[in-house]
Amino acid sequence: MKLSKEEIIDLLKQRGLEVNDLYPTQISVIVNKENLINHLVYLKSIGFDHLSFINAVDFIDEGEFELVYHVWSYTNKVHVLNKVRIDRNDPKIPTIVDLWEQAQFYEQEVHEFFGIVFEGNKDLSPLFLENWLDIPPLRKDFDTREFSIRLFDAKPNGGDR
Amino acid sequence: MALGDKSVYSPLTTLKNLFKRPMTIKYPKEILRVFPKEGVSPNYRGLHTNDLEKCVGCAACQRICPFDAIEMKIIGQNEQGRAIKKPVVDYGRCSFCAFCVDVCPTNSLKMSRHYIYKIKTVKSLSAKDEVEFVKDKFRIMPDEKLGDDIGYNTGKAKKVLG
Amino acid sequence: MDAPSYMLTKIAEKDDLAVYELFFGPNHPGMHGNFGYVLEMIGTEIVKVRPNAGQLHRGFEKLMEQKLWVQNIALVPRICVVDPDPNEVAYCTAIEKIMGIEIPDRAKFIRTITLEMSRLTSFLMGMGALGAALGLYTPMYIMTADRDLILDLFEWLTGGRIYHIFNIPGGVRNDLPEGWVDRLNKVLDHLEKRLIEYDKILFENPIVHKRLKGLGYVSKEDAVRFGLTGPNLRASGNPYDVRVDDPYAAYAYLDVKVIIQEGGDALTRAVQVRIEFEETIKLIRQALKLMPEGEVRLNLGNLAMLKVPKGEAYAKVESSKGEFGYYVVSDGGMKPYRVAVRGPSLPAGLLLAQKHLPKMKIDDVAAWMGSLAICPPDIDK
Numbered sequence: 023m024k025l026s027k028e029e030i031i032d033l034l035k036q037r038g039l040e041v042n043d044l045y046p047t048q049i050s051v052i053v054n055k056e057n058l059i060n061h062l063v064y065l066k067s068i069g070f071d072h073l074s075f076i077n078a079v080d081f082i083d084e085g086e087f088e089l090v091y092h093v094w095s096y097t098n099k100v101h102v103l104n105k106v107r108i109d110r111n112d113p114k115i116p117t118i119v120d121l122w123e124q125a126q127f128y129e130q131e132v133h134e135f136f137g138i139v140f141e142g143n144k145d146l147s148p149l150f151l152e153n154w155l156d157i158p159p160l161r162k163d164f165d166t167r168e169f170s171i172r173l174f175d176a177k178p179n180g181g182d183r
Numbered sequence: 184m185a186l187g188d189k190s191v192y193s194p195l196t197t198l199k200n201l202f203k204r205p206m207t208i209k210y211p212k213e214i215l216r217v218f219p220k221e222g223v224s225p226n227y228r229g230l231h232t233n234d235l236e237k238c239v240g241c242a243a244c245q246r247i248c249p250f251d252a253i254e255m256k257i258i259g260q261n262e263q264g265r266a267i268k269k270p271v272v273d274y275g276r277c278s279f280c281a282f283c284v285d286v287c288p289t290n291s292l293k294m295s296r297h298y299i300y301k302i303k304t305v306k307s308l309s310a311k312d313e314v315e316f317v318k319d320k321f322r323i324m325p326d327e328k329l330g331d332d333i334g335y336n337t338g339k340a341k342k343v344l345g
Numbered sequence: 346m347d348a349p350s351y352m353l354t355k356i357a358e359k360d361d362l363a364v365y366e367l368f369f370g371p372n373h374p375g376m377h378g379n380f381g382y383v384l385e386m387i388g389t390e391i392v393k394v395r396p397n398a399g400q401l402h403r404g405f406e407k408l409m410e411q412k413l414w415v416q417n418i419a420l421v422p423r424i425c426v427v428d429p430d431p432n433e434v435a436y437c438t439a440i441e442k443i444m445g446i447e448i449p450d451r452a453k454f455i456r457t458i459t460l461e462m463s464r465l466t467s468f469l470m471g472m473g474a475l476g477a478a479l480g481l482y483t484p485m486y487i488m489t490a491d492r493d494l495i496l497d498l499f500e501w502l503t504g505g506r507i508y509h510i511f512n513i514p515g516g517v518r519n520d521l522p523e524g525w526v527d528r529l530n531k532v533l534d535h536l537e538k539r540l541i542e543y544d545k546i547l548f549e550n551p552i553v554h555k556r557l558k559g560l561g562y563v564s565k566e567d568a569v570r571f572g573l574t575g576p577n578l579r580a581s582g583n584p585y586d587v588r589v590d591d592p593y594a595a596y597a598y599l600d601v602k603v604i605i606q607e608g609g610d611a612l613t614r615a616v617q618v619r620i621e622f623e624e625t626i627k628l629i630r631q632a633l634k635l636m637p638e639g640e641v642r643l644n645l646g647n648l649a650m651l652k653v654p655k656g657e658a659y660a661k662v663e664s665s666k667g668e669f670g671y672y673v674v675s676d677g678g679m680k681p682y683r684v685a686v687r688g689p690s691l692p693a694g695l696l697l698a699q700k701h702l703p704k705m706k707i708d709d710v711a712a713w714m715g716s717l718a719i720c721p722p723d724i725d726k
């Protein structure tokens with residue numbers, strides 16, 4: 023059964039969620055951490071079967087990470103950005119590997135670059151970086167310039183400007 | 184086509200190919216059918232040229248460069264004692280995106296259709312010195328030497344930036 | 346992750362048979378780019394696989410936070426070398442969505458044509474690489490030469506052969522040059538004639554049929570469940586295409602035909618690419634016919650000083666490998682706050698590898714990768 027974007031917004035609002043209508047085929051939903059799995063299971067049951075990817079945004083001024091679960095429905099033709107805010111000092115969130123298997127690798131990636139722990143994910147080993155000892159590199163407080171000067175003895179501005 | 188139903192004439196295909204032009208191109212001098220000169224398009228983004236008379240040394244190109252490839256070099260002083268600056272391009276960093284050409288307010292900076300640049304290294308140099316030597320040779324102040332063959336350039340109408 | 350040993354090492358014994366660990370990486374001629382699988386093998390049969398990504402990780406997402414909005418356009422096409430335009434278009438579309446602007450119709454059509462041309466180059470490269478993975482080098486040579494004809498057109502239009510840096514927020518950088526369309530039509534005619542030859546040397550070749558039939562089967566449900574996109578999804582019988590479902594550029598004006606095949610194995614996927622290649626040529630012709638006159642760019646002032654209002658948008662583009670997506674977050678400043686990239690190859694390259702490769706022979710790994718069009722740069726970014 024095909025649902026229109028307005029119907030989906032209504033359905034989600036009935037569940038007590040804050041929904042923003044962004045673009046003709048895109049809406050964003052603000053979900054809290056405890057409700058996440060429930061919410062995604064519900065979305066999957068109304069036809070949102072494609073998990074595009076998971077990414078994180080570091081809102082350092084607000085002391086929070088925002089995780090965005092991109093879900094697309096092939097039947098309803100709507101893209102939902104499911105946003106979850108979590109505390110930056112204690113970044114933990116339940117895993118969704120049981121719902122979508124490829125989430126395993128997206129979670130590994132987010133864990134590697136932001137240091138967010140996905141509770142229940144059995145394998146959070148590094149996927150891309152080798153022997154990384156510093157703070158996770160996509161956090162806003164990671165300074166690439168300072169890092170390369172310290173680690174590789176690089177000179178500021180290439181050393182010859 | 185199923186297996187084994189090959190035409191009796193199939194050996195002739197081989198013969199026909201004998202008289203076709205080869206797909207390979209002789210480098211660099213073969214005149215191509217596509218573009219009249221050395222296979223390079225009229226809009227090619229090659230090595231830079233700069234009309235030093237027109238260039239005002241505003242450093243707009245330096246600011247827009249995504250890869251920090253342009254630096255402004257002081258080449259002298261004018262009557263008021265102000266430094267005259269001209270851009271120097273580091274081809275070790277340049278990505279030939281032509282944003283510097285787009286942003287140039289006087290349209291003095293352009294790109295030529297020349298893309299071959301060669302240097303001779305001195306054999307007696309040590310490995311470390313050779314790096315410095317090559318680094319230095321890759322920094323070129325664009326002038327009108329390559330101006331005979333202008334490629335990507337912006338008239339006022341085509342301007343994207345600035 | 347431990348760095349893999351670059352030699353064949355014996356790691357265990359199982360039922361009197363030695364288990365060897367083999368690094369199937371960039372050193373292998375069948376590997377597509379800088380990527381690797383660490384294979385555990387008994388004889389030539391794979392028993393376990395561990396993907397070894399990260400050899401091409403260049404930190405694009407971090408780099409993009411440090412550059413101006415327009416400077417990033419010189420950076421994004423480098424994420425996927427064989428199919429660079431979807432990156433530019435997705436990035437620009439995301440910015441345009443946040444700014445709430447609509448680009449001129451002619452610019453939309455020019456974007457569409459360059460996207461489809463880029464798809465052609467990528468398909469040619471993909472089909473050629475698949476042939477080479479099976480030991481058939483002739484298709485690769487012929488297709489590389491034909492790909493060059495399209496690259497010439499790109500050079501004429503944009504000034505660059507591979508990295509076009511052509512799309513900017515608000516439109517494209519310049520209009521089509523005079524005589525360009527005629528030349529494009531000629532090249533398309535040539536490619537259409539060449540298709541017969543491709544069929545003879547590759548798609549009707551008994552070697553290809555024998556090697557690819559039944560290899561790496563993905564069922565209709567699995568293709569959706571694992572997040573496969575693009576030709577891989579359609580070769581498993583799912584009629585989904587971003588160009589139709591969520592139109593961008595000028596696809597809303599065009600009649601895009603979604604072709605599906607039931608089958609889901611490597612041979613079906615190879616044939617899918619071949620059929621879509623033909624369809625792409627038709628689509629370019631259609632776009633050329635419908636293209637309106639007019640401006641090619643919105644005047645947004647000096648793009649170097651561009652400020653994008655606070656907001657976020659996800660823009661996706663159907664590339665030759667699947668859904669390419671850019672999630673852009675702006676805090677209203679001169680630089681993006683965060684850009685996240687969704688590459689199409691990750692589900693196939695990492696997840697499907699762990700499902701398909703065990704029990705497969707090592708000879709088939711390169712062909713399996715070629716059939717799924719796995720492009721490591723967009724896994725690594």
